[in-house]
Amino acid sequence: MRAGGSALGVPILLALPTRSCGLARTAHLLDHLADESAGQCGPCTFGLPAIALDLREIARGNPGAPAAANRLVRRLGTIAGRGACAHPDGAVRLVRSALRVFAHDLDAHCRGLPCAGATEAYPLPGGRR
Amino acid sequence: MNALPRTVLRLHLDPIACEGHGLCADLLPEHIALDEWGYPILDDLLRSTPIAPGLVGPARAAVAACPTLALRLRRDPAPARQPGRPRRHPADAADAADH
Numbered sequence: 001m002r003a004g005g006s007a008l009g010v011p012i013l014l015a016l017p018t019r020s021c022g023l024a025r026t027a028h029l030l031d032h033l034a035d036e037s038a039g040q041c042g043p044c045t046f047g048l049p050a051i052a053l054d055l056r057e058i059a060r061g062n063p064g065a066p067a068a069a070n071r072l073v074r075r076l077g078t079i080a081g082r083g084a085c086a087h088p089d090g091a092v093r094l095v096r097s098a099l100r101v102f103a104h105d106l107d108a109h110c111r112g113l114p115c116a117g118a119t120e121a122y123p124l125p126g127g128r129r
Numbered sequence: 130m131n132a133l134p135r136t137v138l139r140l141h142l143d144p145i146a147c148e149g150h151g152l153c154a155d156l157l158p159e160h161i162a163l164d165e166w167g168y169p170i171l172d173d174l175l176r177s178t179p180i181a182p183g184l185v186g187p188a189r190a191a192v193a194a195c196p197t198l199a200l201r202l203r204r205d206p207a208p209a210r211q212p213g214r215p216r217r218h219p220a221d222a223a224d225a226a227d228h
Contacts, residue, residue: 041144042168050165078164081174084144 009090021115023105026098027055033091044088047079051095058106061114069110073099136204137179140188142171146199153191153200159184161191169200179208 001007016025034048054075057068072095080092099106105115140160149167160177162170171177180188180202192200 042147042149042166043144043164046166046168047164075165078170082144082168082170 007086007090007093009086017117019115019117021059021105021118022098022102023055023109024059024115024118026095026102027052027059029094030055030091033087033094037087038085040085041083041088043079043082047075048088048091051075051079051091055095058109059114059118061109061112061118063112065112066110069106135207137207138185138188138202139173139179139205140171140177140191141201141203142169142175143199143201144168144175146197147195148197148199150196152194152196156191156194157184157187160188 014025016022030048030052034052037044037048039045051072054068054072058065058072062068076092076095080089083089108114109118140157147168149163149169151163151167151169153169154161154163160172160180162172164170177188185202188202192202
């Protein structure tokens with residue numbers, strides 16, 4: 001698996017409605033992953049909520065989105081590989097993949113043009129939104 | 130074969146024990162930086178690159194200064210001389226088994 005660029009993990013398949021925003025969806029997932037941190041290692045305890053906030057800023061297409069994108073990329077580079085378990089690594093991999101797949105959306109969000117579905121609420125496990 | 134040392138000294142960080150006091154980065158900035166939350170980033174993530182003889186003193190000081198005993202100085206097998214593939218060396222396997 002490693003040779004193919006993948007790793008051991010839990011696969012999740014989400015079918016995105018055509019008008020939904022991949023970046024907003026990823027921000028929701030990161031909120032969840034940040035909540036699920038065991039809170040044992042600093043880079044995960046503080047890093048995951050930080051990149052979740054960056055993603056939300058980008059998803060909303062706020063004026064601060066370009067700065068958040070730069071900050072996010074920098075933070076991604078300092079979090080992976082520094083925890084006792086692979087939870088933060090998996091979260092970072094998810095975000096990197098989202099930034100790659102939704103690169104066009106990222107560009108639009110940074111120009112203040114968020115997707116129409118960016119403000120939709122998605123249910124998360126445990127009833128959070 | 131050659132005159133290279135067969136072991137190297139490295140710092141190893143226990144990320145769970147670490148509480149981000151940051152003394153280590155003050156004492157050994159050559160190998161340790163702090164992230165924006167004050168937690169140490171060793172120059173090989175959870176371990177340092179081999180400590181040069183001249184820095185063993187500061188490295189020991191960093192270990193001694195850590196309030197939570199999260200930093201250890203350990204003698205590891207020397208890495209193979211394959212710059213492009215550091216993770217393939219038995220030293221890394223032994224390291225992984227240690228965690």
